[in-house]
Amino acid sequence: MGSFSIWHWLVVLLIVVLVFGTKKLKNLGSDLGAAVKGFKDGMRDGSSGEAAGPAQQVTNEKTAEKPTIDVEAKTKS
Structure with a gap:
């Protein structure tokens, strides 16, 4: 009862x-x-001895290509 069998995990x-x-x-x-x-x-990159500045940050290419859309939320009265 103390250990889990394969059936418990399945x-x-x-x-x-x-x-x-x-x-x-x-x-x-x-x-x-x-x-x-x-x-x-x-x-x-950090272990190479160079100081990682903002220009050297790792970015995801998919999110870097998508533009940011600013919207305002409207409340119902």
Whole structure:
């Protein structure tokens, strides 16, 4: 009763997939992978002895290409 068997983990995995869906889990996994990759690149750049300034920050190319849209929220009266 103190340890979990493979069947416990399969039931937990099934519940997670049913709650979140495969598309959201795929997006979550790819976002997490990109964050880890960016962190590793940042650590590698930081260990080279150079001071990392704002111009040397790691940016995601997909988000850098998209323009920012400013909007104002209107409240219903």
